[in-house]
Amino acid sequence: MTPVKRKGDYVIRYKNGYCTLSGRGVFMSDDPTSKSEQQRAIDKCFGKVLVGGLGLGVAVELLIQKDSVTKIVVVEKEAEIIELVWGHLRLNDNCKIVWGDIYDYIKTTEHFDCCYLDIWSERKEGEANKLVKLAEKIATNVIWYSDNL
Numbered sequence: 001m002t003p004v005k006r007k008g009d010y011v012i013r014y015k016n017g018y019c020t021l022s023g024r025g026v027f028m029s030d031d032p033t034s035k036s037e038q039q040r041a042i043d044k045c046f047g048k049v050l051v052g053g054l055g056l057g058v059a060v061e062l063l064i065q066k067d068s069v070t071k072i073v074v075v076e077k078e079a080e081i082i083e084l085v086w087g088h089l090r091l092n093d094n095c096k097i098v099w100g101d102i103y104d105y106i107k108t109t110e111h112f113d114c115c116y117l118d119i120w121s122e123r124k125e126g127e128a129n130k131l132v133k134l135a136e137k138i139a140t141n142v143i144w145y146s147d148n149l
């Protein structure tokens with residue numbers, strides 16, 4: 001496997017058996033600590049799940065393993081991240097990726113059982129409450145990443 005993959009401002013690096021995604025204030029790793037943080041959030045998900053933020057796709061791969069999860073819609077705003085990550089995930093027919101902003105997608109009239117929001121970046125951290133309130137209009141159970149640390 002190549003040690004580095006790049007698309008635009010985003011870079012995936014492989015080191016010591018783990019990988020990191022970084023660029024434009026985004027950072028994600030699939031190391032055991034990051035994975036267990038994602039697992040704690042995913043433990044709360046069931047049914048039809050809307051995911052805000054693809055990142056490295058750790059959450060998506062954990063969701064796929066749950067029998068109680070029937071559909072996964074992932075909204076990611078960076079095309080380069082989708083290109084770097086989506087094609088490399090172990091997906092099934094219940095998974096869909098949408099290139100867009102979760103703030104726009106959340107205005108959909110479609111209903112979800114769960115909405116997992118992990119769009120953390122240095123710029124966006126303060127906006128959690130606003131987004132969670134919007135998500136509560138379309139999803140029964142809203143999970144915000146930082147609440148699982």
Ligand SMILES: C[S@@+](CC[C@H](N)C(=O)[O-])C[C@H]1O[C@@H](n2cnc3c(N)ncnc32)[C@H](O)[C@@H]1O
Nearest residue numbers: 053054055056057058059076077101102118119
């Ligand atoms: C920390 S990563 C997500 C990590 C992911 N949970 C995982 O398991 O790998 C944050 C992601 O959210 C995306 N993002 C940030 N703001 C967004 C927005 N408004 N709409 C959609 N995606 C967004 C970033 O581009 C990045 O891919």
